[in-house]
Amino acid sequence: MMVQVLLFAQAREIAGHPMLHLEVRNGAVIRDVKAALAVTCPELGGLLPYCMFSIDQCYVGDGEVVTANSEIGCIPPVSGG
Numbered sequence: 882m883m884v885q886v887l888l889f890a891q892a893r894e895i896a897g898h899p900m901l902h903l904e905v906r907n908g909a910v911i912r913d914v915k916a917a918l919a920v921t922c923p924e925l926g927g928l929l930p931y932c933m934f935s936i937d938q939c940y941v942g943d944g945e946v947v948t949a950n951s952e953i954g955c956i957p958p959v960s961g962g
Contacts, residue, residue, distance in 0.1 A: 883904055884949060884951060885952070885953065886901050887899065889954065889956050890956070890959060892955050895924050895928065896925060903921055905917050910943065910947065911936075911943045911944070911947065914934070914953060915929050929955075931957065933958075934953065934955060936952065938952065
């Protein structure tokens with residue numbers, strides 16, 4: 882199935898796009914989305930272990946199931962002061 886991942890902050894800058902469309906298996910979980918992101922955009926590989934992911938604007942863990950209708954967000958760590 883195709884899923885859409887919204888990229889924020891540094892992830893967006895690295896990828897050069899605000900979102901990516903990825904092919905994942907039916908019943909995929911966030912862990913699978915991370916793997917697909919790393920293959921589709923290898924430049925994100927070093928950042929992904931530090932990113933938080935969301936589904937429908939709620940933070941989720943690696944085992945959360947995604948659907949084709951899920952709004953998936955990839956949120957890198959931020960700092961400020």
